[in-house]
Amino acid sequence: MKYDYLVVGAGLYGAVFANEAKKKGKKVLVIDRRDHIGGNTYTKEIEGINVHIYGCHIFHTSNKEVWNYINQFAEFNNFINSPVAVYKDELYNLPFNMNTFSKMWGIKTPEEAKKIIADQIKDLNITEPKNLEEQALSLVGTDVYEKLIKGYTEKQWGRDCKDLPAFIIKRLPLRFVYDNNYFNDRYQGIPMGGYTKIFEKMLDGIDIELGVDFLKKKGRFDAEKIVFTGQIDEYFDNVYGPLEYRKVRFETEVIDKENYQGNAVVNYTEREVPYTRVIEHKHFEYGTQPKTVISKEYSEEWKPGDEPYYPVNNEKNNALYEKYKELAEKEGNIIFGGRLGEYKYYDMDKVIEAALNMAKKELS
Ligand code: UDP
Numbered sequence: 001m002k003y004d005y006l007v008v009g010a011g012l013y014g015a016v017f018a019n020e021a022k023k024k025g026k027k028v029l030v031i032d033r034r035d036h037i038g039g040n041t042y043t044k045e046i047e048g049i050n051v052h053i054y055g056c057h058i059f060h061t062s063n064k065e066v067w068n069y070i071n072q073f074a075e076f077n078n079f080i081n082s083p084v085a086v087y088k089d090e091l092y093n094l095p096f097n098m099n100t101f102s103k104m105w106g107i108k109t110p111e112e113a114k115k116i117i118a119d120q121i122k123d124l125n126i127t128e129p130k131n132l133e134e135q136a137l138s139l140v141g142t143d144v145y146e147k148l149i150k151g152y153t154e155k156q157w158g159r160d161c162k163d164l165p166a167f168i169i170k171r172l173p174l175r176f177v178y179d180n181n182y183f184n185d186r187y188q189g190i191p192m193g194g195y196t197k198i199f200e201k202m203l204d205g206i207d208i209e210l211g212v213d214f215l216k217k218k219g220r221f222d223a224e225k226i227v228f229t230g231q232i233d234e235y236f237d238n239v240y241g242p243l244e245y246r247k248v249r250f251e252t253e254v255i256d257k258e259n260y261q262g263n264a265v266v267n268y269t270e271r272e273v274p275y276t277r278v279i280e281h282k283h284f285e286y287g288t289q290p291k292t293v294i295s296k297e298y299s300e301e302w303k304p305g306d307e308p309y310y311p312v313n314n315e316k317n318n319a320l321y322e323k324y325k326e327l328a329e330k331e332g333n334i335i336f337g338g339r340l341g342e343y344k345y346y347d348m349d350k351v352i353e354a355a356l357n358m359a360k361k362e363l364s
Pocket of ligand 1: 094149150156
């Protein structure tokens, strides 16, 4: 065999696995159907600004091993994500914290905020939240839910909040302190110079073929084992029917202004505004370029042939995924990994952790 491993997909899972395999002296070929490496974390320079082409990626983790690992490939700046939410003509800090509550209700203390939330939910009798709506209401009450969660979530997922899993909203911190940090993690930042450089380093010395669709050319490759990071349902020709995904459409424009919105991330939480958020890329790296680049994000239902971004991890899809996973376990000499291979709403640090664990198991 020419290669020990064929890695399908040059995103984070594939690149980490490939790098680990190379370190163990394995011969690796990485292929991707896109014409670039980096998967959805890919960044491209426009007007001197590193633009997050497939949506913004802010690195955050509490896992020291993962943090040390990624820091081998880039230096991270001290960016802290503090999005702003616009609801009609009102503006709030995210995540849900004392700044949000103070602005919403004109109060100052945590006790006042907790009392208002408790009063708002006392008649709802939610003991064990069964879905995203119940989870959100039980955490932050009706005002925050109606203004900052309901519209955004329904745009983002194209589904009613009652039909979405509770865990999605638990991604966001809820705090009764004045702290706008969107994450609770110990380590956070943006790689200075963009994400693509990380992948160039990870894949240095490894054979790469871009613009190659593995599923159309399965027989062409000569490798002992495959690491597949594409869609698991597509790999199996959708035999049980397709899993559902959300895709994101971006309207990216260069604006002849130094500073457009004063923040990297501004969420538009009302249903009537068609996009979910506007990203101003330069602010991730404290850019001082004379122009700016912004991307409006429109969340849309995915259909075959589109780029998948988010797995829709509700009960129906998770059950379907389990069937594909059974097939995967029976398929010899192949590892399925990453957001698409494992059909999981993974953050970057969790993808790295999963790939490192798999590499340890596989290469020891
Ligand atoms: N969310 C919300 N309002 C906001 C931001 C997020 O209701 O202004 C909810 C929404 O349901 C979203 C989830 O929180 O899907 C997770 O948001 P996150 O920012 O983690 O999503 P990502 O950055 O992965 O798109």
